[in-house]
Amino acid sequence: MTLEGARERRVRTGGVELSVAELGDPGRPTVVLVHGYPDSKEVWSEVATRLAGRFHVVLYDVRGHGRSTAPRPLRGGFTLEKLTDDFLAVVDAVSPDRPVHLVGHDWGSVQSWEFVAVRRTEGRIASFTSMSGPSLDHFGHWIKKRMRRPTPRRAGQLLGQGARSWYVYLLHTPALPELMWRGPLGSRWPEMLRRAEKIAAGDYPAPTLPSDAAHGAWLYRDNVRPRVRHPRADAYAHAPVQLITPLEDQFLSQRLYDELEGWVPQLTRRTLPAGHWIPRTRPDQVASWIGEFVTSVEGGDPAPAANGPYADRFGGQLVLVTGAGSGIGRATALAFARAGARVVAVDRDPRSAAGTAEQARLHGAPEAWAEQADVSDEQAMEKLAERVVANHGVVDVLVNNAGIGLSGSFFDTTAEDWRTVLDVNLWGVLHSCRLFGKQMAERGQGGHIVNVASAAAYQPSRTLPAYSTSKAAVLMLSECLRAELADQDIGVTAICPGFVHTNITSTARFTGVDAEEEKRRQKRATRLYGLRGYPPEKVAAAILRAVVRNQPVVPVTPEAHALRLVSRFAPSALRMMARWEARL
Known part of the structure; x- marks a missing residue:
């Protein structure tokens, strides 16, 4: 396993020898990761390094997977009782004096439900995080309840899960699964995963996949039918449980967990828009939730719970906002924080960025970081992109908000003025889209890019030629990127605010006038925007809504909507309006 610094040990139990890897300081809380089918511990490599x-x-x-030995005979060697023996042997070896925090995925979660619900493990498990694997006992009761009191809805749930469980029937057939896995399926599985789940190549799957999958068929044969037919009535969890449910899991229905609160006294639910193999496709998000949950159970000081709109959609996702030090950028960062996202606040003023990151943590972000960068500096943005992906993972939502204002006639606007505005308002967006958008595309798990343009993008003005041109370019760039990235599940949205009360008016430059007159115009513009009173928080709400709905162009404020409508159906009217001496 390619885990730098991992310490390997062998643990003997029940006639088998288990391969165990450890990372991090043994003096800290222990997190035990249990893999599923047809995986080995390599499925956790990216999560493990983030937690270490x-x-x-x-x-x-x-047992029977990776570098662990298989029981002999195989039949009867994979029962939940023997898997529990293995778990206890491992935790006794790695954490003899303290309970461990258990994490399971797929069949690792199925067996971990057994661990957390049997008496002989009481006091050895501090918490349990379950992903994509239900308790067989709970599943059995779920089926019986729907069969005893059938309704059209319950019948639909049974049929739906029955269709999703097609592979379970195949795995119960004699010899066929072993022949398939040791033959063509074993060699084609990595490519099938890449296409179906968009899992990047690396140290997963392990070379032992064919034998792992062949042995693992006995997990189903030894346990599924006996437990589903005769589920335990006392399968109650004796530790806090965190349930992470991928909304696009093609094998398990979300309805399986409808009655889970009855079995788990302390339950935390999480959802994310992803497929089944989230330890590989969403390692940063999974690691963040595990860390937050473990810290909470250990009695630390976790971030406040997310309680904003769309918490189910953005919880744990990584969101980067440029120009996040104030105005629309700060409001957007805090809105994503309230939705439970991890936030990277980027601003050229490091103190302003740090202030936003601090507020984001107070507003519900499990993690928030401040980054200083000038979006117009290509090399600085390249270094930023490298730091973010190395330290926090691939960005799920990118919000290009950084911008500056410039007002003045075309002939009063110098070439240097044009370069300054275009460098920030256009090139800043280009740099971010190229760098972070490329990371999204290479990851293959989708994402969303939001470019903050302006109603000035489609409203010509005699006094805003440079500013309007830069925003019109951002609007067209967004439309072009949306077309190119659609096949990779990356949405692109152009946000077009109207008159919003932010500090852009107090920092905007006015060409063709002296410093005293420029200050007077800045104060006048600030006063007018203040009287308009449209807060940046409403723009932030529109940004989150646009990402959820995958909207292409979103005017914000009534005047922005009106101008957009006129631009499409009566452009000559806008040309007449453009002759007025409008102010930024």
């Missing part, structure tokens, strides 16, 4: 800086992380190959 804060926790003692333990991964082990389930």
Whole structure:
């Protein structure tokens, strides 16, 4: 396993020898990661490295998988009781004096439900995070309830999950799964995963995949039918549980967890728009939620719970906002924070960025960081993109908000004025889209780019030629990118605010006038925008809504909507309006 600094050990139990890897400081809380089918512990490599800086992380190959040995005979060697023996042997070896925080995915989660609900593990498990794997006991009761009291809705749920579970029936057939996995399926599985789940190549799957999958078929044969037919009545969790549900899981219905509160006294629910293999496709988000949950259970000081709109949509996602030090940028960063997103606040003023990051944590962001960068500086943006992906992962939502204002006639606007405005308002957006958008595309898991343009993008003005041109270019860039990136599930939105009360008016430049007159015009513009009183928080709300709905162009404020409508159906009217001496 390509885990830098991992310490390997062998643990003997029940006639098998388990391969165990450890990372991080053993003096810190221990997090045990249990893999699913047909995986080995390599499925956790990216999550483990992200957790190792804060926790003692333990991964082990389930019996018959990876570098662990298989029981002999295979039949009856994979029962939940024997898997529980293995788990206890591992935790006794790696954390003999303290309970561990258990994390399971797929069949790792199925068996971990057993661990957290049997008496002999009480006091050994501090918390449990479940991903894409239900308790077989809960599943059995779920089926029985729908069969005893059938309704059209319950019948639909049964049929729906039955269709999703097609592979379970195949795995119960004699010899066929073993032949398929050791034959063509084993060699084609990595490519199938890449296409279906968009999992990038790397140290996963492990070379032992064919034998792992062949042995793992006995997980189903030894456990599914006995437990589903005769589920335990006392399968109650004796530790806090965090449930992470991928909304696009093609194998498990969300309805399986409808009655989970009855089995779990302390339950935290999370959802994310992703497929089944989230330890590989969303390692940064999964690691963030695990870390937050473990810290909370350990009695630390976790971030306030997300309570804003769209918390189910953005919880744990990584959102980067440029120009986040004030105005629309800060309001947007805080709106995503309230939705539970992890926030990177970027601004050329490091103190303003730090202030936004601090507020984001107070507003519900599980993590928030400040980054100083001038968006017009290509090399600075390249270094920013490298730092962000190395330290926090690939950005899920990019908000290009940084911008400056410039007012003055065309002949009063110098070439240097044009360069300054275009460098920030256009090139800043180009740099971010190229760098962070490319990372999204290479990851293959989709994402969203928001470019903050302006109603000036489609409203010509005799006094705003440079500003309007830069924003019109951003609008067209957004439309072009949206067309190019649609096939990669990356949405692109142009936000076009009208008159919004921010500090852009107090910092905007006015050409063709002396310094005293420029200050007077800045104060006048600030006063007028203040009287308009449209807050940046409403623009932020529109940005979150636009990402959820994947909208292409979003005018914000009544005048922006009106101008957009006129630009499409009566452009000559806008040309007449352009002759007025409008102010920024």
